[in-house]
Amino acid sequence: MSAINKAALFQKLPSTDELLRQPDMKVLMERDGHAAVSESIRVVLARLRQEIGSGQLNDQSLDLALGGLSAAIERQLRQSLSYSLRPLINATGVILHTNLGRAPLAGAALDHVRATASAYSNLEFDVLSGERGKRDFHVDRLFQKLLDSDRAVSTIVVNNNAAAVLLALNSLAEGGEVIVSRGELVEIGGSFRIPDVMSKSNATLREVGATNRTRIADYEGAINDRTRILLRVHRSNFEITGFTEQPSLDELVALARRRNIPLMEDLGSGALFDLRSVGVNGEPGVLDSLHAGVDIVTYSGDKLLGGPQAGLISGRVDLVARMRSNSLFRALRVDKLTYAALEATLLAYVKRDHDAVPVLRMMRLSKDEIAERAQRIISQVESAATKPARLNVELVDGESVIGGGAAPSAALPTCLIATTHADLSADELNTRLRAHLPPVIARVEEGRVLLDLRTVFPEQDANLVEALASLKN
Numbered sequence: 001m002s003a004i005n006k007a008a009l010f011q012k013l014p015s016t017d018e019l020l021r022q023p024d025m026k027v028l029m030e031r032d033g034h035a036a037v038s039e040s041i042r043v044v045l046a047r048l049r050q051e052i053g054s055g056q057l058n059d060q061s062l063d064l065a066l067g068g069l070s071a072a073i074e075r076q077l078r079q080s081l082s083y084s085l086r087p088l089i090n091a092t093g094v095i096l097h098t099n100l101g102r103a104p105l106a107g108a109a110l111d112h113v114r115a116t117a118s119a120y121s122n123l124e125f126d127v128l129s130g131e132r133g134k135r136d137f138h139v140d141r142l143f144q145k146l147l148d149s150d151r152a153v154s155t156i157v158v159n160n161n162a163a164a165v166l167l168a169l170n171s172l173a174e175g176g177e178v179i180v181s182r183g184e185l186v187e188i189g190g191s192f193r194i195p196d197v198m199s200k201s202n203a204t205l206r207e208v209g210a211t212n213r214t215r216i217a218d219y220e221g222a223i224n225d226r227t228r229i230l231l232r233v234h235r236s237n238f239e240i241t242g243f244t245e246q247p248s249l250d251e252l253v254a255l256a257r258r259r260n261i262p263l264m265e266d267l268g269s270g271a272l273f274d275l276r277s278v279g280v281n282g283e284p285g286v287l288d289s290l291h292a293g294v295d296i297v298t299y300s301g302d303k304l305l306g307g308p309q310a311g312l313i314s315g316r317v318d319l320v321a322r323m324r325s326n327s328l329f330r331a332l333r334v335d336k337l338t339y340a341a342l343e344a345t346l347l348a349y350v351k352r353d354h355d356a357v358p359v360l361r362m363m364r365l366s367k368d369e370i371a372e373r374a375q376r377i378i379s380q381v382e383s384a385a386t387k388p389a390r391l392n393v394e395l396v397d398g399e400s401v402i403g404g405g406a407a408p409s410a411a412l413p414t415c416l417i418a419t420t421h422a423d424l425s426a427d428e429l430n431t432r433l434r435a436h437l438p439p440v441i442a443r444v445e446e447g448r449v450l451l452d453l454r455t456v457f458p459e460q461d462a463n464l465v466e467a468l469a470s471l472k473n
């Protein structure tokens, strides 16, 4: 289109002021205010200008767009005044999906957040003595029960596990060296790299061994008078298989004791629950490490623990005290919402009410329970009046994964709802499911959309039926 023609199209656009004088815009302004409405008008006009400029609009299609201008402004207004962060249905079967908010919180955690955060609380106040208290007291007392070991253990809470590792390294190893195996120099999603965190903490990384093999003698040979910590990092999101060697935790503990150097372990996903009972092996629990004699462990609150985003540091009382008195701790501390959600989650563990914690409940679901729900959903979709004729839904066997950088190769047997459509590709079906309200997030594999109910809350099953039955022909 020529520049002259485009200029003619630009001429057709009304000004913001003209639009603001229109009766239907006045109605919107009375409801949502002048600022929000004029902002929406500007956004919609800018979009039209951009579409004219790029040649997407001609005379006819512009007239059409101008006919629907008020509706477009209202849509824009509604969108700008609604939440961006919204709930959705996770039908991927990945229990700890970092992009989908990791662990959903327990009902008790939400109740406790609401009760303590909508009023004043004793966050840092000892009600009995009337004196100032410590905010970590509320959860440390519960960790002490849960991490009952032969030695006294303290726990502090920071913003996330990345912050926990940073605080621990800075407190214990600033200006000194930290020995780590080359096989454990991991990157966790979102660019958390052990060497980077190390340099931010002002500690010097001392790499030992090779990617696939590190022996206890490698650690021993690297120890010198600048060594402050031996660090073990859990390989959360990958496995090294084949010709490999790694010292056992017992060997590392023995070496650390002999040379009087603290042993720290970044567990990543701190399980306070015996995963072997759900058939997941090889994922170390917090207690396993502390019982083995590790001095300091760091782990996330929103991975296998199933609580709010947080970084937990548990271990030797004297070492944790050094971290608590580090000014970085003040910068990395968490607020009352996190303490409330964490306290309620931990209390469920203390009461051994594991089904109260959603991620634990999901891990414990049997394949049969999932199959039964899936079959019910399939029957309901089949009998729905709106079911697209060319949609096919069937039950197939599959696997759910824990995700979130935990047990990389662990899979839980599950049943999947496999969906195909005679006229739509799996990607198109998937896009339509995402456009549903609430959005449904699924997996696409081998030309089928796969829905795993392990991560779908039973009260969302009806939404799934609706989403599937309303996929247009």
Ligand SMILES: *Cc1c(COP(=O)(O)O)cnc(C)c1O
Residues within 6 Å of the ligand: 160, 161, 162, 163, 188, 192, 233, 234, 235, 236, 237, 266, 267, 268, 269, 299, 300, 301, 310, 311, 404, 405, 406
């Ligand atoms: C997930 C993970 C982290 C980062 O934890 P965040 O709580 O996400 O900050 C660090 N180290 C390991 C080994 C992890 O698995």
